[in-house]
Amino acid sequence: MIDVMAERVGVVMQNRPVVALSSWTAEAIRVCAEAGKGLQVVTPAHSRLTLPLRLALTGPECRWVVTDPAGGYYDGFNGASLAWDGGAFSPDGGTAEAFKEAGADGTQIVVDATVRHTAYDTLSVGVVAQVMCEELGGAPPEGWGTSEPAGIAWDVERLTELCRDRAPQPTWLVFVGEGVVGTMTVRxxxxxxxxxxxxxxxxxxxxxxxVERLDAGFSLVSVVAQKVPGRADLTVEPRWSGPPVPVGMAVGPEAQAEAGMPVTGRADWVELSAGPEGWAEFARILRG
Structure with a gap:
């Protein structure tokens, strides 16, 4: 499953138009994490990554390594030129010209939500993902799994049983709905x-x-939504499409108290400016 196991990373070679978080790739991430290493996925420049794989490649030394048609390699997420240093692909100070080619001009909305539950015998997890699919896509989730494709029919009881069997280790899952793709972590x-x-x-x-449904039904910690330039199918190309911009955020009462913010008793939705200043507003809100 891992083509090269180096000092700091494992390297997986993929040569296909769309590279997903397959069972092989998910297992490679697990093996590398247990060894204290990152995973680097190497693809041609014509490849795209699915949203779950893009989200999975966020740990230390994890990287999407794209073979540059002009020679060498570059980071598919930010365009940084890469070189093999003996232990991993690392930036060498340049930016690949291939990354500067215009990418897709569509819009993706990506929402992160965190809730807390009191642990009890009849607790069910997965309902948050179900609510998000209903609100964002208009229908409940269709499938879930520990990798892509999320081919197990949606079943909160079965999903909860898997998470309970894996506890106290965290469980990371993928799910799909009507036009919605996502990941969830239960710990x-x-x-x-x-x-x-x-x-x-x-x-x-x-x-x-x-936000209103999550705040009414759960102990909501936070919701953050951002607008990400990209393809309607939620895959990502190794090209510059533009920076993500904030849409808005909400912080629940318990998290408000922990952050030293005024406690309102509810999670109020706050619209943020569409641009770099929006992220500055985001930071100011979290600082209280």
Whole structure:
């Protein structure tokens, strides 16, 4: 499953138009994480990554390594030129010209939501992902799994059973719905169970209804929504499409208290400026 196991990373070679978080790739990520290494996925310049794989390649030394048609390699997410240093592909200070070619001009909305549960015998997880699919895509999830394709029919009881069997280790899953693709992580904490869900949809959507449902049904920690330039199918190309910009955020009462913010008793949705200043507003809100 791993083509090269080096000092700091494992390297996986993929030569296909769309590279997904297959069972092989998911296992490679697990093996590398247990060894304290990152995973680097090498593809041709014509390849695209699925949203779950893009989200999975966020750890230390994890990277999407693209073979540059002009020679060498570059980072598919930011265009940094890469060179093999003996232990991993690392930036060499340049930027690949191939990355500067215009990418897709569509819009993706990516929403991150975190909720906390009190641990009890009849607790069900997965309902947050279900609510997000209903609000963002208009229908419940169709499937889930530990890798792509998410081919197991949606079943909260079966999903919960898997997470319970794996506890106290965290469980990372993928799910799909009507135009929605996402990932979820369920982990035990000192105070209960935390569920973190990221869902993407390839069009503009209003997130306020989602925030209201999550705030009403769960102990909501936070919701952050951002607009990401890209393809409607939620895959990512190794080209510059533009920076992500914030849409808005909400912070739940418990998290408000932990952050030293005024406690309102509810998770109020705050619209953020569409641009770099929006991220500055985001930071100011978190600082209280």
């Amino acid at each position: 035990r904490t000192t105070s209960g169970v935390q569920e973190t869900v990221t869902a993407g949809v390839g069009r503009e959507v209003d997130v306020r209804g989602l």
